[in-house]
Amino acid sequence: MIGGAVVDFSGGIGYQEKDWGTNFPSAYVWQQSNHFSTPGTSLSASIARIPYGA
Template identity: 60%
Template sequence: RGYIEKDWGRSFPEAWVWMQSSNFDHAGTSFMLSIATIPWLGKSFTGCLCAFLCKGELHRFTTYKGVRIKRVDTSVDRIAVELKQREFTIHVDARKTSGAQLISPVQGSMSGKIDESLTSEIRLKVNEGSTLLFEGTGTNSGLEAVGKLKLKD
C-alpha cells in the first residue's frame, strides 16, 4: 500500500482538486482523488481519476469508466465532492489545513506556486446502491485545490 505519481507536460491544468490519504481508522484503506480541467485537441474537459482501496479490493472511478462528477464545491478550507459510477456513490467532505508552497511548471518554466497541505482531513462515504460500503475519516491527508473547476450542466 502506497502512493506515487508522475506528471508530464509543460504546465499543470488550469484547475484541479487532488487529495490522498492512507491514514484511515480502518487498516488497509487508501483513497486518492484527482479532478482536473484537461486540455485536449484545442478544447478541454473535466476529467476524474479516483482509487479507493478497502478490505483488499481496489475500486476505480474514472472518466474512461463512466464516472459522473455530480458535485465539486471548493472554498478556502473545504472541498465537497460527489461521484457516481454505476451503482457506486462516493461522498467526500475534505477540510484543508495550511500547507507548504511547492514550485510548479507554467509553460515550461518552474515559475508557478501551489499550496499543498499534508495535514488535511478527508471524510469519505462510499455506497454500493443503498448499502454502505465504507464510512471513515482519513487524517494527515494530502490536499490541493487550484482554480475553479467547471462541470457540465
C-alpha cells in the same frame, strides 16, 4: 457533497496541494489520505480541467 449527501472529513488527516506552472492544467485538485480505522485503507482522488485537442 457526494450524490446529495454531506461527507464529513473533519478530524481526518490528509494531504492536498496546488502546483503552478505552464505544464499543469488550468484547474485541478489532487487529494490523498490513509488515515482510516481499517488497516491498509487509503483514498486518492483528483479532478482536472484539461483542454482536449488544444
